[in-house]
Amino acid sequence: MSLIWLLGLVLAIAAVGYALGRTRALSSTNGDIRKLHSLPSYYGANVALKSAIPALLVLVVWLVAQPLIVSGVVSSDIPDSAIPEGSSRGLVMSEVKRVAAGLDGAVAAGTMSASYAASAQADMDDVTKRMRDAQQITPEALTPEILTAGQRFRAMVAQGKWAMTAVVLALAVAGAFWGLRESHAEFRARNTVERVTKVLLIAAASLAILTTVGIVLSLVFNTYEFFTMYPPLEFFFGTTWAPSFSGRGGSSELGIVPLLWGTFYISIVALAVAVPIGLFSAIYLSEYAGPKVRAIAKPLLEVLAGIPTIVYGLFALLTVGPLLVSIFGKDGFGWMQSGTAVMTAGIVMGIMLIPFVSSLSDDIINAVPQSLRDGSYGLGATKSETIKQVVLPAALPGIVGAILLAASRAIGETMIVVLGAGAAARLSLNPFEAMTTVTAKIVSQLTGDTDFSSPEMLVAFALGMTLFVVTLGLNIFALYIVRKYREQYE
């Protein structure tokens, strides 16, 4: 029975429970709704919740736990002799899983019977051939140990599936009976249902905490794993980034310094574009522009923030890059080798950040009390003098906060640098040279690779950890500054 059916069945039991609970409660007072403690629908909901929630909870836990337990048991049963030289238990285990999947596929394709798949032991070649006939991936040399383990794996998965179905359905039915027994006039159904609802609400809100914990744990565990293979000092202070791909041999140099430098340099260029334009836009929009201009210009600028970053990435790669090359390249100043460079990524990222800086600064400038401006005008200052000498100093902490938030955005931005900044990790001052960033390297180290055992892949988690810590620090610092400033006028 597939998962969707099981889910549907549990929900159906809950729905039937709802209807039964309702009628049972009503009939307990001979249809007189006034004698019930709660509205009839609450009795129904009580039954439905009691049957669905425990069943679904067990289902989710089972789904997560079963693969872990089954692989654990099967892999510990593989004799050490079955693990070839230079291989590991994990590799053999993935072979076992492939065999199990191959047997499944072969049974589904009809090239072997279910009993043959479960018990065949004699002829490895025949088993392999039958699996190949069903167009399944097979190991090059099937050994009896691996086949036994694969069959064991299949059997356990199948048993687990049956057990899960039985347990979940039993729980749903039992819950429904429990709820139905309670459905009589005196039972405080509404209070119960509301208590459960509240717990569900709290659980939903706690997901935010869970997500953060998930992020931190996934980063910490894999980073720790990485540091057991690669010395942390060399990672943090190494000035060369030259990963070798596992299998080709040779040792990798994984120094984060060139990546941090690239990230920092591109962010600076981006901020140099975004901050003046964004800030002046905000000043003009909040102090000079009439309501009509504001109503048109502000949303139009904010469109820039709504455009997906892949669009900016392509814009950098195919429009801005070639344009810059035609000016600064061989035919122009001769500073630029190719379209992907710090400048390309920086300028485009700056465009993306304009609305970010302008909206935040706009809010902050608007929050400066009018009385401060009026006082300045009263003393004979012009509008620009008021802005420069009164409004901006008053808004400064908030604006700094906004710029810091923009900086954290720039550091965490991925697609623009992946497409626009190049792939070479370099320590150079020339902004027309290709450099790379932390985020771009996370993408290139992790894309399409799920071998969680090589330092070349695990380094991405250490990079992610660095990125997370840096952006988190910037965000907290920025929010702290903005909050502190707000308290002055509220």
Place this chain on the structure above:
Amino acid sequence: MTDATNNPPRHKTSLHTVDARTKRRNASEARFKMYGMTAILIGLAFLAILAVSIIRAGTPAFTRTVFDMELTLTQAEFEAAEKQLMKTKAYQAVFIDQLSAKLTEQNVQVAFDGKAIDRLLGKIGGDLRAHYRANPGDLGKPVQFTLPASSRVDGYFNGKVTRDTLVDSRFLEVSDLDLVDALHEAGIIHSAFNWTFITAADSSVDNPGGAGIGASVVGSFFMMIVVLGLSLPIGVAASIYLEEFAPKNRFTDLIEVNIANLAAVPSIVFGILGLAVFIQFMHLPNSAPLVGGLVLTLMTLPTIIISTRAALKAVPPSIRDAALGVGASKMQAVFHHVLPLAMPGILTGTIIGLAQALGETAPLLLIGMVGFVAREYPDGLAEGFLNANSAMPAQIYTWAARADSAFYDKAWGGIIILLIFLLTMNIIAILLRRRFERRW
């Protein structure tokens, strides 16, 4: 300003004549205003440039050059072709032979050979083979085919490839362009709307003409179903708790701080989370829209929670008081009265959150939803969620990262499609807000 009192000996001043200092101050005022206007204009100019370059570079993806030809394949030719090792090549050869015959018959005044025609053709052998395998009855009868030309011929019609810029290669030679012109005049090739781009899946690296965004649109669609189905209920539940029920205590503060920080965590970190938790730990399938949807759900939840809380806050307390006053429980007041009134605002926020998720690329790359896995449409609902697929932005990235510049057109075209989706979603959000927004 204070200078006036410090410097008593002043020349006669008048309010009617503007003195040098005032002039300077006024000039600086005008200058400052100019800076502001320039900044806005630069910002808007960037927007305009972006829009123009997307439309200009993206429209070629929607047209393609096609051969319109009647072809007759005999049973014997079919069987011969099926026996060959490279079957699609054999079909292509049949097509070239018949086209050559037709050209000779029509007395086209241009030098050509089979190789030249081969260079002009897209990957048509597969199309032909598929047609005859599906319709064996058509064998021996003349059938009208519309088949794609190579992407370089597309480039010639778009103005990307010209006689001056073209360098002879195994893909196209300058002399071939004469043949293209002749074929165009004879009405054999012409431009047509490129339905393949809308409906097809990603193609192999050497076949830009056959690449389409259809499969990845389906991938995005299944992801959005997951995001909508999870983030709307969870986001609303979390917001209701925080806005209506949460006591002021440490735990609530912790949740609030977490939501604020998650909203600012770089999207790629969510990709790492997805890779480690859903794929490394839970062993969910690689590249599945289900996993992509889960990752994007976690990413959009803060956005949805923030906008939902604003919508709940906008419902005046008198509504709650009235409900409580006639005997509703707190839960009833919220679910029966506050929530329906806040619904338009919640939906608006949700649509904007979904639009944000739809355009997100980086986390999808980490969980393996890169473009080239989008090779076919899923067969059913469960496959739609679990089979490897890509999503629109990831597909665009894959095309942009390929070496063949013919794929760049596809990438720009893909962006137009993506932006059409985003625009539609945002317009719906704006209309919802206009239609249902209530000021209290």
